[in-house]
Amino acid sequence: MVDKTASLSEAVSTHLNDGDTVALEGFGHLVPVAAAHEIIRQRFSGLTLARMSCDVIVDQLLGAGCLQGLISSFVANSSAGSLYELRRRVEHCDPEPLWFDEYSHGGMVARYQAGAAKLPFQPIASYRGSDLAKKNPRIRTVDDPYGGPSIHVVPALNPDLTIVHAQRADSQGNVQAWGMLGIQTEAAFAGRRLVVTVEEIVDEDIVRSDPNRTIIPAHIVDSVVPVPRGSHPHAVQGYYDRDDEFSRAWSTLAREASAVSAWLEENIHGTADHEEFLSRIGLDRFDRLSIRDTFSTPVNYGGRV
Amino acid sequence: MVDKTASLSEAVSTHLNDGDTVALEGFGHLVPVAAAHEIIRQRFSGLTLARMSCDVIVDQLLGAGCLQGLISSFVANSSAGSLYELRRRVEHCDPEPLWFDEYSHGGMVARYQAGAAKLPFQPIASYRGSDLAKKNPRIRTVDDPYGGPSIHVVPALNPDLTIVHAQRADSQGNVQAWGMLGIQTEAAFAGRRLVVTVEEIVDEDIVRSDPNRTIIPAHIVDSVVPVPRGSHPHAVQGYYDRDDEFSRAWSTLAREASAVSAWLEENIHGTADHEEFLSRIGLDRFDRLSIRDTFSTPVNYGGRV
Amino acid sequence: MTATARTESTAEVTIADAEGPESVTSSELLTIHSARALAARRVVFAGHGLPTLAVSLAQHTVAPEIEIVYESGVTGARPPALPRSISDSILVPGAASVMPMTHLFAYVLQGQRIDVGFLGAAQVDRYGSLNSTLIGSDWDHPDSRLPGSGGAIEVMAGAAEVFLVMRRHTPRTFVETLDFVTSPSPHQAKSAEAGTPPAGAGVTHVITDLGVMTRSEPDEELTLTSIHPGVDAAEVVARTGWDLKVSEALTTTEPPSREELRLLREELDPSRIYLR
């Protein structure tokens, strides 16, 4: 048994390099926010971020100067409003241009699937007539050798590093998650390296009591990092609720580039780690985000008599 | 809420037609054996069976004259020996030729994926140099528009009817399963029609206490059929163990075509339904196959306060 | 006819019966007409906002057997309160299933398992192509960068039909030429050089604050088929950026019923999260 637990600071410094493509996935739930903050804290630069559905961390990584590129299919702050740092980069190249490799959600899903499966590309049926296919030269077509119409394809996405967040893992890196699972498993398999942050490291007996709940098997994990409340302001099913107030406040704050810089200076560079960050933004907010318990009915895995 | 429960006899007679392609999936676990027997009982003919990993039911369907074709990637009786009815058909066209559309497991998985996704084909990286690609004209290649080598593709598989077996479902057809899940979800989505047999219909509250356990959502299910012990001689995790004695005995019996006919006459045509079939082969065998309980640790789905 | 900028107004719908007059907001009107259009539909892909509310109302009225699929993979959700977005974790406890995103996009949407998909957009053209990507003429430096496709392209291509809900019917949103074709109509797809034709009919219903437009054949234009009470067809035409066809059988929409309003206001969205 290999113990793969590491601190967040170690995991990020060991597995990320300037200029890498890094995937941070999680669809409004189980988002590796603490990991994004650690990337900012360690002042990485020249990164290309892959993230289907953008949110506050994209604005924050942009504001901190970490990103030269973005691979995405949705660039708003969910229902909370705009991502103004992102809009400044895209609309006005302010402070510098952003390389934006754009797809639809279906296209991003297909890219991760191809990446996980080490295929050069994945076919997708939905792009005929869309300007997205016209704008993005990486969306191509192949002929159907069975005589049907040609079909679009998107290229495999193989991030240098994938980081995802989950409810729990054992110390070997068997990762379990429930609720909305997004594209995490595919992003994990597509990554050349893989770091998983979790709400808690649990005894392997808990994981092994329900092996179908494992979304990522240990043998593809490089580091597993306990980061309680690592997804805030996004929810973690069964742990804490979403903090819409925080997300909405970001869309107000980020209208001014200077406010973004000041926020990052105070809350990220001005804190040693995620725990200190949480104290800085106020632990009392988690009282509002607490949830009531609703447990699943156990299933019987049986055993040979 | 639509109640989709039906009897096995109704479900098979309603959704299957002579000449159809029917997928019966389940990889040594959760196999729709009772459904296969009902197909024999209702004397369907001209069917093409899609089944990755063959077993006794393939020999039985062949012996009963139901099949003109087979789409598969493994044609032995697991660890129990040969499938002699199948070998007679393939080696000696006895009693008549069998159209055999052969792939590897990876190829079958890719065919079901393409079928479920309504893609014309799915790329697969493993066929270069294999005589399987030479023998099967439906395994083709496409050029890589990103400049890499060409890549093999297999065509979508869209059975007219898919039948799978699972532990439980609610009466609307939300299907839950655990243990080894094979290609059931993809086969279900690939099918034009879908029948699911289950060990038990449970209250929807049980299903809804653990929505991540649902492998097939109700909206794609046509009929859900309670068939306790419907997978025998294959195991159902948490319900009963595999009956290796039965499977081994089949490989001995099936050496003689006449023995196969006699067995089918007595045990399938000679019984009204699966319950009577089970009594005929001896309910006491299930004592040997009983399992001890091992329950999963419940997870917390939470809830907004 | 050229689109002219006009002061925006919306239908002013009032129902008057024995209980006395009751005015209806534009959001309520849109939701109620979206719900009514769902009669006889079964599997619906609900984007966030009004569509979520419309589907709930339909479940209580015209389509009790309707099944909702969310972009986050959740089916059969029964949230105790309205979800704040399609990825709100409140959708999960008590739901019938949570599918991985691969299944949602490949098997459900591309797999043609959706009867009706709801979409919104910044711009729509006469054949029902939608723009949710950008405003401006320079794609690389747009005047205004919008959220982008999300799953809209897949909903448009895979759903049997698409309902479009537009809160404001204006010449800036109902345009002759889109600044960017995010989700193409079947007509637009036909004229493209390559790729798989869409499986569905595209946008068949557009529900706005002024009325309802419909179309069904691939090359058919959106036609104004009904207007809300108090709206003038000429006003709808004037507030459309192309020469909008008006049906010869133009009708006026049936005002909301007391029961529809009660359900919306008292049971489905009492805190008026979506009914803003």
Added chain:
Amino acid sequence: MTATARTESTAEVTIADAEGPESVTSSELLTIHSARALAARRVVFAGHGLPTLAVSLAQHTVAPEIEIVYESGVTGARPPALPRSISDSILVPGAASVMPMTHLFAYVLQGQRIDVGFLGAAQVDRYGSLNSTLIGSDWDHPDSRLPGSGGAIEVMAGAAEVFLVMRRHTPRTFVETLDFVTSPSPHQAKSAEAGTPPAGAGVTHVITDLGVMTRSEPDEELTLTSIHPGVDAAEVVARTGWDLKVSEALTTTEPPSREELRLLREELDPSRIYLR
């Protein structure tokens, strides 16, 4: 050299030490040498039968950190008794994960996540191409129909290397030309007209009842590198259907240790399910 039918014999290995002589069966020998070859390997795809046992033995000896992946999608299994097949439900309780088959074939095998894949075959050629499909010259009407590929083609193409275990080393199984190339060697794949080159090195170890053959480069032939005690290299050559290369540094395999035998016989397979 022409393959000649000969009476089959196997190595007769006896260990003799202070505890006195102890004879070792062919199955035990194959399992022990398969386990030894796993030193420094980490992720192993175990077919059913001897490989399962070999991996368990390796876990107890040369490779404590080894992780086993089964074709049924199970990883990290800790079955209380030996599984009767790769889809035995006894593998599941207490396992670390059960992956859907799509993940196993697309992401794990094709995804190049396996260090060593174990395979068996009916025939092998000098470059390590394998036949598990049929015996005979007419593909459509074979003399003997075998199980077929199963996942063997994907293991061969995707695993970094493949270990082949053959219980009987004979000229009918080690052949000049396969009746059917089920799982192609890298050499065979290179000569094909189209498709993706395999990711791995193909068969690097062949462990038989007579000895061990190895190869590493794509165009390298299998070379006899060690023979079991009591086996003559000439006998191995005679029982190989092609002109088998013999390493100049040919060694004799180290006999099983008392501890390896004890583990196999007393802890891992006391009912001799696989050690038949």
